[in-house]
Amino acid sequence: MARSGIQFQKGLSLPGFQRLYGTEEQCEAALETMRWPDGFRCPRCDGHAHGLVYGRRLKRYQCRSCGHHTLTAGTILQGTKLPLTTWFLAFYLIGQAKTGISSLELSRHLGVNYDTAWLLHNKILRAMSEREEVYLLRGKIQLDDAYLGGERPGGKAGRGSENKIPIVAAVSLNEAGHPIHARITAVSGFSSEAIADWARRHLSPGSQVLSDGLACFRAVTTANCHHKAVITGGKHPNELPQFRWINTLLGNLKTSFSGTFHAFNFDKYARRYLGAYCFRFNRRFSMVAMTERIANAVCCCRPATERDLRVAEAYG
Numbered sequence: 001m002a003r004s005g006i007q008f009q010k011g012l013s014l015p016g017f018q019r020l021y022g023t024e025e026q027c028e029a030a031l032e033t034m035r036w037p038d039g040f041r042c043p044r045c046d047g048h049a050h051g052l053v054y055g056r057r058l059k060r061y062q063c064r065s066c067g068h069h070t071l072t073a074g075t076i077l078q079g080t081k082l083p084l085t086t087w088f089l090a091f092y093l094i095g096q097a098k099t100g101i102s103s104l105e106l107s108r109h110l111g112v113n114y115d116t117a118w119l120l121h122n123k124i125l126r127a128m129s130e131r132e133e134v135y136l137l138r139g140k141i142q143l144d145d146a147y148l149g150g151e152r153p154g155g156k157a158g159r160g161s162e163n164k165i166p167i168v169a170a171v172s173l174n175e176a177g178h179p180i181h182a183r184i185t186a187v188s189g190f191s192s193e194a195i196a197d198w199a200r201r202h203l204s205p206g207s208q209v210l211s212d213g214l215a216c217f218r219a220v221t222t223a224n225c226h227h228k229a230v231i232t233g234g235k236h237p238n239e240l241p242q243f244r245w246i247n248t249l250l251g252n253l254k255t256s257f258s259g260t261f262h263a264f265n266f267d268k269y270a271r272r273y274l275g276a277y278c279f280r281f282n283r284r285f286s287m288v289a290m291t292e293r294i295a296n297a298v299c300c301c302r303p304a305t306e307r308d309l310r311v312a313e314a315y316g
């Protein structure tokens with residue numbers, strides 16, 4: 001069997017990770033560079049002048065204009081009581097786990113209790129997911145509909161199951177027909193309104209969209225995209241070469257989620273899980289830099305409380 005260049009690329013080994021992010025000072029330095037690549041900027045007053053304050057655990061910047069203390073303040077790490085080395089180890093584990101990692105596994109690896117691991121995990125997933133939404137897909141795009149989940153313990157199975165999540169999966173292709181970016185999102189349903197709204201949020205105008213004959217996909221034209229439907233003639237789109245990449249993506253997604261997450265959690269946190277899955281897929285060519293990319297996403301993400309994170313997210 002041919003070896004895939006992606007699967008066999010050099011990743012960041014655990015000893016390699018420890019050399020880069022093994023101490024609190026190294027993690028602090030990495031965060032500083034990511035937050036202020038052009039030098040300190042106070043998140044409260046925009047001032048440049050600062051001093052350094054050495055707390056019991058964490059070094060902090062003190063703004064000379066307004067006195068504000070910060071290193072993690074203003075990011076999703078704000079107020080954390082965990083060492084930065086624990087956070088960076090979590091970035092590493094989440095980034096390297098090909099089929100995802102559960103909060104329970106994280107708690108074992110990090111040596112923290114389950115509730116702490118859940119919160120840390122969900123903050124990181126939110127940061128990855130928000131980072132993904134910054135970009136629009138463009139160019140040639142394959143589109144497909146699917147359902148995820150649907151097996152609540154004691155609940156109905158199969159069609160009509162109350163926690164089956166309708167999702168739209170899209171992948172953009174380069175001129176050679178290879179996948180570039182993926183976007184997979186939960187939607188409220190497969191109506192024209194839902195797809196039109198989805199297309200406005202995720203596709204760049206002028207994109208060329210290819211889908212099967214499902215009627216609602218015509219609605220991408222309301223977001224100024226071109227649309228071509230491939231009539232599958234009774235065949236499942238899985239059997240058509242035009243849909244090769246979208247089928248591969250959906251197949252891998254289902255494998256990953258069935259092994260890692262429980263369906264009864266998934267219906268509540270679908271958006272976060274799917275966004276983080278695409279974050280990893282879209283950076284699959286640079287496994288060495290994955291830890292740094294996740295740390296960067298975390299620096300860009302606004303603070304969120306546990307309550308914020310436990311509230312079910314809107315689909316879109």
Ligand SMILES: [Zn+2]
Pocket residue numbers: 042043044045046047063064065066067068
């Ligand atoms: Zn300030």
